[in-house]
Every structure is written in C-alpha cells, then in structure tokens.
Amino acid sequence: MTIEFETPKPIANMRYMLQTVAENMMRPISREMDENEHEIPYGYIEFMHTAMKSTGAGSLAPQEKKEKKEENPGKPKHPPIAYQSLASMLEMLAWGDVGMYLITPGGGLGAAAVQAAGSPEQKAKFLERFDGEKPTFAAMCMTEPQAGSDTSAIRATAVLDKETNEWILNGEKIFVTAGHKSFVPDEQFGAGFLVVWATIDPTAGRGGMRAFVVETGTAGVAVTKLEHKLGIRVSDTAAIVLQDARVPFDALLGSPTVEKTTTGFKGAMATFDATRPLVAATGVGVARAALEEVKKMLSEQGVTIRYGLPRQKLTAIERDVIDMEIMLKSAWLMVLKAVWMADNQKPNALESSMSKVRSGDIVAKVTQKAVEIMGPLGYSREFLLEKWFRDAKITDIYEGTGQINRLVVARQILGYSGAELR
Amino acid sequence: MYSFEPNEEQQMLIDAVRRYAKGDLRPAGHEAEESKSLPKKLVNKGWELGVLQASIPEAYGGFGERSAVTGALAAEEMAWGDLAGSLAVITPGLFAMPILLAGSEEQKQEWIPTVIEADWPKYTAALIEPFFDFDPNDLKTTATVEGDDFALNGVKMMVPFAAEAEAMIIYASLNGLTKGFIVPKSSAGLSVSEPEKFMSLNALPLYRVTLENVKVPQSHILDGDFAPILASMRVANAALAIGVANGALEYARDYAKERQAFGVKIAQKQAIAFMLAEMATEIEAIRLLNWEAAWMLDAGKEEAVIQAYLAATGAADMVMMVTDRAVQILGGYGYIRDYPVEMWMRNGRGFASFTGLAIV
Known part of the structure; x- marks a missing residue:
C-alpha cells in the first residue's frame, strides 16, 4: 500500500x-x-x-x-x-x-440493496435485467410517513401465506426515488422492481426487518402520489401503497427466520455504508458545478482568483472562492477514501458517514455562497446557480440526514453503541 | 491509482515518531511551555529519529529520498505530542531542505552533510516579516547585487534558534522574486534580537533578525524556484496543524467519555457528540487535502503549489475550530492551564502565521 x-x-x-x-x-x-x-x-x-x-x-x-x-x-x-x-x-x-x-x-438503490443482501441466485435473477434492450429502473422503499431516519420504526408488514408460499405485503412507503419508473409499466422501459423493507415479525424490532423484491406491476401495489419538491424536480419521488400484495417466497432477500440478531437491519445498514459515499459524490458534483460556474462568471466580469496570496491581501470574494475550493476538494477526497475502502473490503462505516456529513455540509455552503456571490444573477432563473442551490439541499437529507450521519461518526469515534449514544 | 495507506517504511517511521510523541514530547510539552525552555535531551532524541535524515539522499549524508508525503505523516505524529518541541526538532530542516530543493550541486555537497551528520545541528531559516500583510512571494527584505556580492536589507521575525545558529537561510526579494541566501553567523550587519514573546510557543526560542547591508557572496544564492519550497512549508504547516488538532480531539473525546453530567457521560449527549463528530470530519478532510498536496509535490505536479496553499489555508481554519471546541468541551477546565487544551488553542491560532517555521 x-x-x-x-x-x-x-x-x-x-x-x-x-x-x-x-x-x-x-x-x-x-x-x-x-x-x-x-x-x-x-x-x-x-x-x-x-x-x-x-x-x-x-x-x-x-x-x-x-x-x-x-x-x-x-x-x-x-x-x-x-x-x-x-x-x-x-x-x-x-x-x-x-x-x-x-x-x-x-x-x-434497489439494485444496491440486492447486491448487499441478496443470495448469489437472487443477484443473478434480479440484476440481469439491467443489461436488457430497454432502460430499466429499480428503487428502494424504506421511508414511511411515520418513519424516516428511524428506519427501525417501519410498520409495513410481510406475512407468509404457507399455502401458496407467498409473502403478503401491507404498508405505505413514501419518498421512493424513481419509484414511478421502477414500478409503473411504461412501454419505453423494461420491467423493473422495488425493494420494499417490511417486518416479518413486528415484535422483533430490527431483527424482523427484511427486504422484498416487488416486480413492476405487482397486483395490490399502487403509486399514489408524485411529490412536488424544492429541487431535483426531474426525479420522480413516489408514494407507494401496498395492500395485500403477494410476492413469491424467494423475493425475500436474506434469511426468512427471525433470530435474536439484527441481520436484516444490518443488511439495510450495510447498504448505507456502500451508498452513502456515492450520494456524497453527487453532492460534490453539484458543488463543483456551482463553483466552476461562479469562477467562470466572475472571470467574465473581470475577476480572477489570486491563489497563493496571504489572506490579509485577498478580497472577500477571493476568500469565499478559496474556501469553497477547500471544501469541494477535501469533500471529494473523503468520498474517494470511503469508496477505496469499500473496493478493498475494509470496513468503512466511519469514512462513509464522514464523507456524507462533509458533502451534505459543503454542497449547501458552496451553492449558497455561489448564489450570494453572483448577486441578482445568482438569484435569477436565467442561470442554473439558483437551481443547484435548491438541488443541493437534498444531499444532506436523503440516504441518512447529516444528523444521523453525525451520530454514526460520533458512535464510531467514541466507541459507543446505539444504546450508549442515542 | 488512488490509495490511502502509508507504505511499510512510512508506517515504521510513523510508529517511531508516535512513540516519541507519546512517551517524550507530550509529557514534557506543558512544562516546557510554562518554563519557557525545552530540555536539550528531548530535542536531541527527536532529531535522532531521523525524520530529516530519511528524506536526504545518501550522496549528501542522509539515508533515504525526499518525500513530502512521508514528511507530512511524520509531522502529523510529532505535533500530536507537542508543537514547540516538534518545531525545535525539525528546525535544521529549514536550512537543509531548501538547499536540497533549490540549491546548486556545490551547495548541496558543502552544506547538507554538515547539517545531517551533526547532533541536532544549529541551522535555521528566516522567512517571516513583521507586517500584517506578510507575503512570502512579495518580501520586503531585499537582495541587491553589489559587485561580486548580494547585499541583504530588511527585518525578519519568528526565526527559530537564530541566536545560536551557525548559519541560516534568509529569504529576500531579488528583482521581485523570492530567493533564499545562505548567511553564516557573524556576518557583518546581521543582528539578532532578544527572544521574541508570543501567545504560544514559549518553549521555542524565536528571534527578530535585522539585516543592514549584509553582504553574501553570489555563490550563496539558492537559485532554484521558490515555489516548491513554499509549497513544502505549507504542507509542513498543515501537517503540524493536523497533529495538534488530532491531539485536541482525542483529549476532548477522552474527557467527554469520563465527565459525568445529568446522570450520563457528556459524550452521550448529542450536543457534545456532534461537536466531536464534526471535529473528526474536519480533520480528516484537511488531512486528505494535505496528503494530496504532498503527493503532488513528490510527483512533481505543478498543481502542488495551489493545492498546498489550499491545504495550509484550510488547516489554519480547521485547527482553530477543533482546538476551540476542545476547550469548549472541557468547559471551565479547558480554560485552566493545568490542562493542555488551552495551549493547543493558542497553538491553533498561530497557524495562520506559521508559514516559514517548518518544511517537509
């Protein structure tokens, strides 16, 4: 090394x-x-x-x-x-x-969940479709109206019908990214799926949580709403209701027996270790877009950033841009380290959450500053800076809010369990 | 490739420096600050770790090759122990490293082995000037050609060990470009003040140096580019800041896990836990930025200059944030000089002005 x-x-x-x-x-x-x-x-x-x-x-x-x-x-x-x-x-x-x-x-995220929690056969069966003729989507359904960051509070249920050997799913899922494209049949798209998190034993808490693959068009499942959002408006954010929806026995990812352990929940959390730095990467992308645009617009108006000067000699705008650059570059390196660890099979819960904390913070700051620095032009819909400012905010919310990730980081550096640091 | 793990040799050096930082520097640091002096033995022991020697090629008396990454890793570890002690240990590098980077072959042969082979040699360098807008690339100290010599004029401050130095590098502006000049002690026109006093670094003797028409032969100019020297100073600065910050984070973390309030350890309160999480995140961010700057230097990439500037700038803010919070987490105890965090906070504020005190 x-x-x-x-x-x-x-x-x-x-x-x-x-x-x-x-x-x-x-x-x-x-x-x-x-x-x-x-x-x-x-x-x-x-x-x-x-x-x-x-x-x-x-x-x-x-x-x-x-x-x-x-x-x-x-x-x-x-x-x-x-x-x-x-x-x-x-x-x-x-x-x-x-x-x-x-x-x-x-x-x-749907496929990521299959990757993280599925058996080799399931991976083969569910993931093959993405190489097909038509574009195909998959989505992750975790959040419920009453359960966001506290994923262990989900209420959706899965009950095994022993006669047909099918799981019967009931519940309501919200904030499902690409939920519409993954579930509602569309001629131009291939058949996708949802990965629905539900409990097979409501008394078992986290130990009862399992992920189920629900194929496009499954009866008893409906997209009931598409959210209107601050940003990322082209992305469909769906509400999905499951009412006695039946899926085959092997739609369950992982083990069907409830043990005292929390393997199911840990499956979901392992998915997060893998996906958080990826979401962090998208935040870095937005921040870079905003910073590059600001530098370009400033240079068109005759301002170039004089790197290397002592801070006392810099203008306020130069200081801002240099700070934005520091935030951006360091956030990207944190993403790289977290994914490098994932590639090398090193446990990366700490680095993964750190990269997410950093990215969520800096993309908000950088895009806010970008709008501020460009004044009325930053605020204008003629340019994309205001859009990126709106797009940015979601980075600190989805795939674990900044606060949840701070909890993860704090537990890691303190050596605390979830019970010791709530 | 991307890769984030020190190699075996680096790890060995890290371990050795860590032992020294933990076993020697840290226990001595507080007393040194209060008594305003560093035990000689302590500094010698640090020098014998061979951090500088390991970055000098055999041809000049060392036993390795120059690596800013390795230097940064070592500086991080050492400063965890104590900043003033670390700066003392690596002061000779302020003289040797710029010669290695920007000196002629003759200069390297003449000076580096002398420095490297001695017991903690008394050599230093003078970059910082007493102005609020001090700019290493736009110095007020000047060098002018006078016959076969250069004449140096100006004032320098924060020069470590200037009073006892056998020779020092003095940076001056020659036709608008910063250049280093090798100036032996007792050069006419060179005067060294009484030790200067600062908010921190009481244990490190720092001096004001005044140059009044100091003549140095033309063969004493380091004619190479100043940019990589400055970048290496900035990487060193950032690495030291990271070390100080890490020390403060760990101390505050351990305290928070002991201190009881409202029936729990204060670390179990999110208000404290989140502060610690943010401190750790900030340190890691700047650390990686600085590693990349160091790697760029080693790879000879031009972007190293800006990257090192960003790393040092970010590090100055980061170490202030982290040490301030460490004091905050210890509460009233944080403000008491019996605990080390207030000293680290004083150290922390200095990093905005420390460029020139160290080089890797």
Whole structure:
C-alpha cells in the first residue's frame, strides 16, 4: 500500500466521456426539466441506457461481473476500483444535473440493496435485467410517513401465506426515488422492481426487518402520489401503497427466520455504508458545478482568483472562492477514501458517514455562497446557480440526514453503541 | 491509482515518531511551555529519529529520498505530542531542505552533510516579516547585487534558534522574486534580537533578525524556484496543524467519555457528540487535502503549489475550530492551564502565521 492520488486511466477516460454527456445531454435541458416537474426526459434515458451498454460502463450499481472477469487466472490482477469508478461516474453526472442522474436507468438503490443482501441466485435473477434492450429502473422503499431516519420504526408488514408460499405485503412507503419508473409499466422501459423493507415479525424490532423484491406491476401495489419538491424536480419521488400484495417466497432477500440478531437491519445498514459515499459524490458534483460556474462568471466580469496570496491581501470574494475550493476538494477526497475502502473490503462505516456529513455540509455552503456571490444573477432563473442551490439541499437529507450521519461518526469515534449514544 | 495507506517504511517511521510523541514530547510539552525552555535531551532524541535524515539522499549524508508525503505523516505524529518541541526538532530542516530543493550541486555537497551528520545541528531559516500583510512571494527584505556580492536589507521575525545558529537561510526579494541566501553567523550587519514573546510557543526560542547591508557572496544564492519550497512549508504547516488538532480531539473525546453530567457521560449527549463528530470530519478532510498536496509535490505536479496553499489555508481554519471546541468541551477546565487544551488553542491560532517555521 501507499498514499497515491493518481486517477486510474479507466476512470479518467470514463469521466472524459461522461463530461461530454453531461454537457450535451443534461445541461441543455436542465432548466426545462426543472420548470416542468415530472416530465420524463426519454431522450436522455434512452441515450444513457444505450451508451452504458455499448461502452460497458455498466449500470449505476457496482458490477460484480467485472470483478469476476478480473479473477481470470493468467491475467495480471488489478486492484478493484468498482466503487471508485462508480463514485467518479456519479460525481460527473451530478455535475451535469443531479436530478437527471437520479433517473439514470440502471439498478440504483434497489439494485444496491440486492447486491448487499441478496443470495448469489437472487443477484443473478434480479440484476440481469439491467443489461436488457430497454432502460430499466429499480428503487428502494424504506421511508414511511411515520418513519424516516428511524428506519427501525417501519410498520409495513410481510406475512407468509404457507399455502401458496407467498409473502403478503401491507404498508405505505413514501419518498421512493424513481419509484414511478421502477414500478409503473411504461412501454419505453423494461420491467423493473422495488425493494420494499417490511417486518416479518413486528415484535422483533430490527431483527424482523427484511427486504422484498416487488416486480413492476405487482397486483395490490399502487403509486399514489408524485411529490412536488424544492429541487431535483426531474426525479420522480413516489408514494407507494401496498395492500395485500403477494410476492413469491424467494423475493425475500436474506434469511426468512427471525433470530435474536439484527441481520436484516444490518443488511439495510450495510447498504448505507456502500451508498452513502456515492450520494456524497453527487453532492460534490453539484458543488463543483456551482463553483466552476461562479469562477467562470466572475472571470467574465473581470475577476480572477489570486491563489497563493496571504489572506490579509485577498478580497472577500477571493476568500469565499478559496474556501469553497477547500471544501469541494477535501469533500471529494473523503468520498474517494470511503469508496477505496469499500473496493478493498475494509470496513468503512466511519469514512462513509464522514464523507456524507462533509458533502451534505459543503454542497449547501458552496451553492449558497455561489448564489450570494453572483448577486441578482445568482438569484435569477436565467442561470442554473439558483437551481443547484435548491438541488443541493437534498444531499444532506436523503440516504441518512447529516444528523444521523453525525451520530454514526460520533458512535464510531467514541466507541459507543446505539444504546450508549442515542 | 488512488490509495490511502502509508507504505511499510512510512508506517515504521510513523510508529517511531508516535512513540516519541507519546512517551517524550507530550509529557514534557506543558512544562516546557510554562518554563519557557525545552530540555536539550528531548530535542536531541527527536532529531535522532531521523525524520530529516530519511528524506536526504545518501550522496549528501542522509539515508533515504525526499518525500513530502512521508514528511507530512511524520509531522502529523510529532505535533500530536507537542508543537514547540516538534518545531525545535525539525528546525535544521529549514536550512537543509531548501538547499536540497533549490540549491546548486556545490551547495548541496558543502552544506547538507554538515547539517545531517551533526547532533541536532544549529541551522535555521528566516522567512517571516513583521507586517500584517506578510507575503512570502512579495518580501520586503531585499537582495541587491553589489559587485561580486548580494547585499541583504530588511527585518525578519519568528526565526527559530537564530541566536545560536551557525548559519541560516534568509529569504529576500531579488528583482521581485523570492530567493533564499545562505548567511553564516557573524556576518557583518546581521543582528539578532532578544527572544521574541508570543501567545504560544514559549518553549521555542524565536528571534527578530535585522539585516543592514549584509553582504553574501553570489555563490550563496539558492537559485532554484521558490515555489516548491513554499509549497513544502505549507504542507509542513498543515501537517503540524493536523497533529495538534488530532491531539485536541482525542483529549476532548477522552474527557467527554469520563465527565459525568445529568446522570450520563457528556459524550452521550448529542450536543457534545456532534461537536466531536464534526471535529473528526474536519480533520480528516484537511488531512486528505494535505496528503494530496504532498503527493503532488513528490510527483512533481505543478498543481502542488495551489493545492498546498489550499491545504495550509484550510488547516489554519480547521485547527482553530477543533482546538476551540476542545476547550469548549472541557468547559471551565479547558480554560485552566493545568490542562493542555488551552495551549493547543493558542497553538491553533498561530497557524495562520506559521508559514516559514517548518518544511517537509
């Protein structure tokens, strides 16, 4: 091991390609999609699906297949970079438009849950579809109206019908990102799925929590609402009601027996360790977009940032921009470290949550400052700065709020359990 | 590749420095600050760890190669123990490292082995000037050509060990560019003040140095680029700030796990726990930024200059935030000099002005 920061060639190449996509497919319709909430950019989705298939860039979930290829004997073994690639990819897509990134076809958080908690057979069965002809989506259904950060308080239930060997799901799920595209049949999309978290034993608390794969169009499941939001408006945020919805026995990810342990819950939490730095990466992408735009607009108005001067000699704007740069660069490095650990199978709960805390903080600060620095132009819908400010805020909320992640970080550094630090 | 783990050699050095920081520096630091002096033995022992020697090639008497990353890792560990002690231990580097980076072959041969092979050699450097807008790239100290010599004029401050130094590097502006000049002690026109007094670093002797038409031969100019020297100073500064901050975080964390209030340990209160989480996050952020700057220096990348500037700037804010909170977490005890955190807070505020006190 060593300390090194050279971007691996495959990642550099991929980012170069994705920047073209961001500039040509995302930015030109960013504003229009923001103003017309819930409109679906089929062109972008189709393009991304085709592009990812043909380039082998893969879906937006780390690809196990690729890792298998690398295990071929005879070939020199490269260090694994699947999560590092993914984070770099998401950062660039979010730089283009974070709302549109959220509706990039592929497995998303749904597939990530299958990856984290599914058996090899389940992974094969549920994940294969993302390489199909049509763009396909999957979504994660965790949050309920009364249970957000406190995921152990979910009330959705799964009861086994022993006669048919099916699970019967009941409950209400909200804030399901890409929930509509993953569940409601659409001619232009392949059949996707939802991963629904429910309890198989309401008396068992976290120990009873399990994830179930619910296929597109399953009877008894309905999308009841699409939320109207502050930002990321192109991304569909769905409310989903499950009423006596039946899924086959092997739709359950993991073990069907309730033990005293909290394996099911830990499955969900392990998913978070993997996905939090990825969400953090998207925050960094938005922050970078805003900072680059501010620097560009400032330079058009005759201001260049004089790096290297003592602080006492800098203008207030230069100080702000330099601080934004420090925030941005350091947040990105924290993401990289967290995903590098994931790639190398090092436990990364601490680094993962740290990167999320940092990203949620800095993307808010950077985009706020960006709007402030550009004055009326920052506030104007003629430019994207105000949109990025609105888009930014969600980074500190979804996939664990900044506060939940602070709890995780604090427990880690204090060596405290959840009971010791509530 | 991206990679975030020190290599084996670096880890060995880290471990050795950590033992010294924990076993020697930390226990001595408080007393040294109060009594305003550092035990010689303590400094010698730190020097014998070979942090500087390990970054000098064999050709010049060392036993390694220069690595800003390795230097930064060592500085982080050492400053965890005590800042003033760390600065004393690495002061000779202020003289040797710029010669290695920007000196001629003859200068390297002439000076570096002398420094490296001695017991904690008395060599130093003078960069900082007594002005609010002191700018390493726009010095008020000047060098002008006078016949075969350079004539140096100006005032420097915060020069460590200036009174006892055999020779020092004095930075001056030559036609608008910052250059280092090797100035032996007892050069005519060079005068050293009584020790200066600061908010912190009482144990480290720092002096004001006045230059009145000090003549140095033309062969004494370090003609290489100043930018990598400055970047290496900034990386060192950031690394030391990270060390101080880590010390403060750990101390506050351990205190919070002991201190009882309202029936629980105060660390069990989110108000305290979140402060600690944010301190840890901030330290890690700047640490990685600084590692990248150091790596860029080692890889010879031009961006290193800006990156090191960002790291040092971020580090100055970070260490202030962390040490301030450490004092806050200890409450009234934090304000009492029997506890070390108030000293770390005084150390912390200094980092905005410390560029020039250390180099890796």
